[in-house]
Amino acid sequence: xxxxxxxxxxxxxxxxxxxxxxxxxxxxxxxxxxxxxxxxxxxxxxxxxxxxxxxxxxxxxxxxxxxxxxxxxxxxxxxxxxxxxxxxxxxxxxxxxxxxxxxxxxxxxxxxxxxxxxxxxxxxxxxxxxxxxxxxxxxxxxxxxxxxxxxxxxxxxxxxxxxxxxxxxxxxxxxxxxxxxxxxxxxxxxxxxxxxxxxxxxxxxxxxxxxxxxxxxxxxxxxxxxxxxxxxxxxxxxxxxxxxxxxxxxxxxxxxxxxxxxxxxxxxxxxxxxxxxxxxxxxxxxxxxxxxxxxxxxxxxxxxxxxxxxxxxxxxxxx
Amino acid sequence: xxxxxxxxxxxxxxxxxxxxxxxxxxxxxxxxxxxxxxxxxxxxxxxxxxxxxxxxxxxxxxxxxxxxxxxxxxxxxxxxxxxxxxxxxxxxxxxxxxxxxxxxxxxxxxxxxxxxxxxxxxxxxxxxxxxxxxxxxxxxxxxxxxxxxxxxxxxxxxxxxxxx
Numbered sequence: 001x002x003x004x005x006x007x008x009x010x011x012x013x014x015x016x017x018x019x020x021x022x023x024x025x026x027x028x029x030x031x032x033x034x035x036x037x038x039x040x041x042x043x044x045x046x047x048x049x050x051x052x053x054x055x056x057x058x059x060x061x062x063x064x065x066x067x068x069x070x071x072x073x074x075x076x077x078x079x080x081x082x083x084x085x086x087x088x089x090x091x092x093x094x095x096x097x098x099x100x101x102x103x104x105x106x107x108x109x110x111x112x113x114x115x116x117x118x119x120x121x122x123x124x125x126x127x128x129x130x131x132x133x134x135x136x137x138x139x140x141x142x143x144x145x146x147x148x149x150x151x152x153x154x155x156x157x158x159x160x161x162x163x164x165x166x167x168x169x170x171x172x173x174x175x176x177x178x179x180x181x182x183x184x185x186x187x188x189x190x191x192x193x194x195x196x197x198x199x200x201x202x203x204x205x206x207x208x209x210x211x212x213x214x215x216x217x218x219x220x221x222x223x224x225x226x227x228x229x230x231x232x233x234x235x236x237x238x239x240x241x242x243x244x245x246x247x248x249x250x251x252x253x254x255x256x257x258x259x260x261x262x263x264x265x266x267x268x269x270x271x272x273x274x275x276x277x278x279x280x281x282x283x284x285x286x287x288x289x290x291x292x293x294x295x296x297x298x299x300x301x302x303x304x305x306x307x308x309x310x311x312x313x314x315x316x317x318x319x
Numbered sequence: 320x321x322x323x324x325x326x327x328x329x330x331x332x333x334x335x336x337x338x339x340x341x342x343x344x345x346x347x348x349x350x351x352x353x354x355x356x357x358x359x360x361x362x363x364x365x366x367x368x369x370x371x372x373x374x375x376x377x378x379x380x381x382x383x384x385x386x387x388x389x390x391x392x393x394x395x396x397x398x399x400x401x402x403x404x405x406x407x408x409x410x411x412x413x414x415x416x417x418x419x420x421x422x423x424x425x426x427x428x429x430x431x432x433x434x435x436x437x438x439x440x441x442x443x444x445x446x447x448x449x450x451x452x453x454x455x456x457x458x459x460x461x462x463x464x465x466x467x468x469x470x471x472x473x474x475x476x477x478x479x480x481x482x483x
Contacts, residue, residue: 003322074352106371106445113375116383120355123390127348139394142387166445 009101013090021236022052028278035282062225067129070222074128079223079230082121085114086237093244094168096254096262107168108160111245112153118234119145125231126219137218140208140289147296148199148206154304155192158311159249162186172253181252185314188307190250192300194276197242199296201235204281208289243273327367334360347393355386372445 026041026048033040041051066075092107094100104110119142126138159182160166163174175182183190199206220231247253247269254262287295337357344350358381365374452460 071346071348074348077352104371106375109372109375109379109445113379113383116379117359119383119387120390123387124352127390127394135394142391146387 010091013101014087017087017090017237017240018233020240021233022056024236024239024274025052025055027275028281031275031278032282035279056229059225059229064226065224067131067222069130071128071130074124075222076227078121078125078128079227079234080121081124082118083230083234083237085117085121086234086241088114089241090237090244092168093241093248094172094253095266099263100169103169104167106166108156108166108171108249111241112149112156115238115241116149118238121234122219125223129219129222131222134219134221137221141202141219144199144202144206144208144292144296147293148196148300151192151296151300151304152196152200154301154308155189155196156245156249157304158186158189158307161308161311161315168248168253171248172255175252176255181250181255183250186250186307186311188303188310190246192304192307193246193250194273196296196300197246198277198280199292201239201242201277203239203277205284205287206292207286208292239274239277240270243270246273323367327364330360330363330367333357334364348390351386351389351393354389355382358382358386372448 029051030040030048041048044050044054066072089111091101092104092110094103094107122141122145123138126134126141129135159171162182162185163171165171165174171182202208220228223231244266247266251269251273254266256262256265256268260268334357337353337360340353341350341357344353358377362374362377362382365371365377
């Protein structure tokens with residue numbers, strides 16, 4: 001019986017995620033459109049509501065092309081390895097006081113650990129395509145993700161030190177007990193987290209691995225149709241996952257005035273963060289690869305370490 | 320069959336199959352992927368044993384870091400299409416079979432005579448491991464850390480020498 005509930009939860013989460021990703025893509029195009037003073041997609045359905053649905057249909061009905069010289073087995077496996085961990089992450093997220101999946105006592109570590117597997121999928125995809133642009137994109141992507149994973153994890157550690165637990169629910173309950181969101185005592189960590197999250201997600205202005213103007217969109221150049229859709233899906237699901245993590249850690253999770261249920265607050269906070277990323281994409285030009293690396297190693301990591309030191313001193317001093 | 324047993328069987332078969340594939344596959348790239356899956360299955364076994372912390376550390380270190388390090392090594396050095404064809408000498412085969420058979424026998428004997436503690440308090444949580452590592456064994460941890468740092472510096476020195 002328990003197994004049935006687990007499967008049901010997973011299926012519902014997947015369905016909601018697919019719908020959410022479809023509309024995230026639409027909103028991204030709409031928001032960028034309005035910021036550039038054009039209407040964005042508006043032909044399919046009212047307000048362009050069916051644009052992404054049409055796009056997805058097109059992707060699914062495309063011919064399945066595998067390049068002749070590609071390493072076939074790895075080529076087929078790569079999109080799956082990229083997508084599965086992005087979905088597995090959602091098992092640990094706690095949407096509201098009583099809607100949650102697995103209540104892991106190492107939730108945060110689970111999140112970070114599982115998400116690091118996607119790098120393997122990206123690398124496999126870029127490398128098995130047997131194409132210079134794909135390989136370059138994959139190497140860039142992995143170098144970027146590995147260097148920005150360090151400040152991301154270090155910035156999160158400040159929260160862990162304050163709360164004294166890796167459990168997502170404990171972290172939210174702690175914020176309830178001290179009566180403020182952790183963004184206030186951990187503001188530096190929040191800034192470092194947001195910047196390195198953008199780099200982790202390969203979003204603009206740090207979208208170097210899939211820079212369409214120089215790399216012909218990087219590691220998924222050779223992918224088309226269904227497999228390409230998987231890579232895109234993984235990317236957007238990660239955007240939601242990282243937004244959910246930021247909501248839990250810094251913005252008080254499901255906490256909020258009681259006139260709305262907790263899960264609505266959670267989604268609202270997540271949407272604000274996702275909107276912030278669309279906003280950045282519409283306004284900032286792409287960073288150069290050497291600047292990106294220098295910024296990561298020389299600015300973000302020292303700042304994150306400084307935050308850990310300050311947080312530990314405060315924690316010991318406060319008792 | 321309980322769900323635990325079903326998952327155990329799936330994971331165990333996956334781990335063994337991937338371990339065999341690491342040896343039997345031809346291309347080095349396929350071997351590395353099989354290795355990553357093997358590590359992943361073992362992490363799943365840790366999860367089944369309720370040692371979540373060890374399981375997740377296994378994923379972070381082995382699947383997330385070590386496999387990618389291997390792939391980078393393969394891509395950077397020109398080994399992408401190297402294949403390994405084992406030599407098929409009869410004497411070699413018999414000798415290796417005997418050696419592996421002896422090892423298996425010894426291990427089975429060792430496992431069968433082991434005295435497993437049953438229903439002992441679970442000690443696999445992150446908190447307990449942290450207290451042990453940074454409380455009771457802090458000097459050992461620091462020592463290992465310095466040793467690893469020395470190994471890292473040594474590797475950099477060696478690599479630079481070769482480049483020159």
